[in-house]
Amino acid sequence: MKTHIAEEYVQMDAVDWKPFPEVFGPGGIRWKLLHVSPEAGAWTAIFDCPAGSSFASHIHVGPGEYFLTKGKMDVRGGKEAGGDTAVAPGYGYESCNARHDKTYFPVDSEFYMTFLGPLVFIQPDGTPIAVVGWEQAQAAWLG
Numbered sequence: 001m002k003t004h005i006a007e008e009y010v011q012m013d014a015v016d017w018k019p020f021p022e023v024f025g026p027g028g029i030r031w032k033l034l035h036v037s038p039e040a041g042a043w044t045a046i047f048d049c050p051a052g053s054s055f056a057s058h059i060h061v062g063p064g065e066y067f068l069t070k071g072k073m074d075v076r077g078g079k080e081a082g083g084d085t086a087v088a089p090g091y092g093y094e095s096c097n098a099r100h101d102k103t104y105f106p107v108d109s110e111f112y113m114t115f116l117g118p119l120v121f122i123q124p125d126g127t128p129i130a131v132v133g134w135e136q137a138q139a140a141w142l143g
Contacts, residue, residue, distance in 0.1 A: 062117020
């Protein structure tokens with residue numbers, strides 16, 4: 001019989017923030033990796049995003065869900081460019097193959113997100129730079 005994956009609990013205020021890799025999130029973004037799920041190919045993190053920070057261009061291979069707990073986030077260029085502007089408290093769903101050329105934080109912001117599959121960070125022409133799934137997220141966290 002296969003083993004059961006153990007349940008987990010994380011006391012989030014007891015976990016120190018770590019710098020998120022600058023190549024994927026310029027501007028001083030910090031994160032806390034809360035869970036990886038090899039059986040589902042998922043990973044969950046909370047991100048602290050200073051005003052002016054952003055995430056590099058990427059594609060969500062699998063869907064994802066986020067909860068913006070503080071601040072404001074322009075997704076897919078923001079509402080003025082045909083995307084979304086999330087304002088806390090706000091919930092968002094990202095479908096499979098959603099492309100984000102820039103996710104921008106005009107004010108200090110924080111959000112919690114579960115990724116159900118990897119992100120593919122891309123160049124402007126769509127050429128992949130890196131694939132970040134649960135294994136890569138865990139490796140980056142453990143450093």
